[in-house]
Amino acid sequence: MAFGIKKFRVLYHFSLICVQTIAILKMASIIFILLASAVFYFAFKAFYTVYQNINLGKPYDWKGQPNGRIKDVLLIALGQKKMFDRPLAAFMHLFIYVAFLMTQVELIEIFIDGIFGTHRFLAPYLGSFYSFIIGFIEVLSLLAFFATLVFLSRRNLLKLPRFTKAELLGWPSTDANLILLGEILLIFGIFTMNGADHLLQQIDPAHYPPVVLPVSSILGPLLFNGLDTSTLVFLERFGWWQHVIVVFGFILYLPYSKHLHIFLAFPNVYFRDPKSRGEMENMPAIMNEVKSMFGLPVLDNSESEELPVFGAGDVTDLSWKNLLDAYTCTECGRCTSVCPANITGKKLSPRKIMMDVRDRATELGSQIKKVAPATNAVDKKAAVSDDKNLFSYISREEIRACTSCNACVEACPVLINPLDIILQMRRYEVLTESQTAEAWTPMFTSLENQGCVWQVPQERDAWIHS
């Protein structure tokens, strides 16, 4: 009986707290909390799917060279060092990027205000530093607005070659424009909110603490002067909610968009390939086979029972780093614009390789989700009745056009390597499918029989005596 009363008391107190909390929170707060919870639930699911898709890839040894990884993340991802090979785009991108980073500070406050129904919660605690931060964000937002217009016109008016290639037609172009329009909406929201806020500071300083707003103190009076207080209050709230809804939309949209680079650029740089650029990954299984063929000692003879797949025919044959590369790609096309094959009108586009790998990983991932969960990626792939592979997306003509010149690798601001995927697909063609470019067959034959790239009638040292 005593236990029953104790339980009842706990329940009673808990419900009291709940009722009191609800009473404290306003209706707007409840909507905000519900909305934010739903957004985070669905966003988490979508981001987790991306994580699972990347994990369809094979293990990858990134630990070879531990030094300098953090430094690279700071310089290349955070510091955007490689972006500055093209200064105009780099500065425009920097405005949007720094504005985005700084807005995260404001976003913390937006969440506090959203949950507790406060207004500019941090202002009294941070004092003049608060004004500095908010003012800084205002200036950056203006620059970002300008940069976004430049980016939209580069894509839609100037039609820069790298933004009008075949692989960008349709959804990829829409994706890019949606992100840019979202940014414009976000910036509109910020200035509507702050513009009205600036005017309200003079009307009701108790509720609207004095914050110096360098842009809105000009824009606000210009746009909203003479409006009555209730309209201003409405505009301030409208801007706030517009800001919040665009941010929520962004969070939900990101895992389906090329814009994912804002997060993945960091791990992608951190897990960069430790091998030197000139080294293709060794294939110990084949090395050991050849060594024993020549009667040489084989050091590590850890032969597996399964017949290995040589090269990459599908995303499950690539490494998870290859797939991380694919999801990190934001389709900027710097790789394609420097690719000698693409420049001279061949079908190969390194950017398309990355997009195809990502799309295939997404497709295979979603099919795997439908079948019964299995232990590993290879078993899962086997359980999917899917007669597609990477070659359903990427033609042989594309991979055979590559000169392995590394221009695409050099061009990528976030260390994506399309070449590695192309070469793994070539290995699959030759070693697993036994097919190759027609002219390469005689080359392989003379290499195998004569140790020379050509079929040659004379001895290798004949030139010495000629």
Place this chain on the structure above:
Amino acid sequence: MIKTMSEFAASGQQPEVLYWVGCAGSFDARAQKVAKAFCQILDHVGIQYAVLGQEEKCTGDPARRAGNEFVFQMLAIQNIETLNNYNIKSIVTACPHCFNTLKNEYPALGGNYHVVHHSQYLQQLLDSGRLKVEGGSFKGKKITYHDSCYLGRINGEYTAPRELITTLDADLTEMKRSKANGLCCGAGGAQMFKEDEAGDKRINTERAEEAVATGAEAIAANCPWCITMLTDGLKAMDKQDSVMVYDISELILQNI
């Protein structure tokens, strides 16, 4: 006098350096001239060097990049056996593809050597004072330098070949795309041994046009495949008589 490694071994001697000739240097008429020019410089300086002769095989680069790992391993393992048997420590080569494979890919297979490209080797000879360049025949003449991908972008060597050209008192003029942004000649990744895939233009024509646009009378290169590609590109433009393609070593040889 070009001696082979087996001749050195027979007399119980070890050369200062092994000159890795490669398939092009051994069999291609144009690249043979480069090989001979390089050997003449080595003789002039008095370097004790050897070649492998008949014991040398393709490094396997084109097989590996075309996807044929099996053929690559066969060639590489035989080469490593030969090099290790002769206890080779130091290798110089005039082909950036051989250079890259020997330097970056053989270690994983058990072949560890100090490998330099001939432009780096010549620069070292110049720096140490063993090689003296007179200058003169190219004085004031416009020369443009074509970065091969495998020496430049892939192995980061942009300065040694340029410094060699500078010693000739020539007017070194850069192409629009150079150094890390250099445009491939179109031969890498085993493209040399097949036709281009369908497109608007050949890659070597694109690069030759860019070289001609500098107004240079000579293109300096560091790779036998680049030399073939650029020469063909110039022929397509009917410029083969007004613009010459030289290997770095040929430019140096004319001035010592």
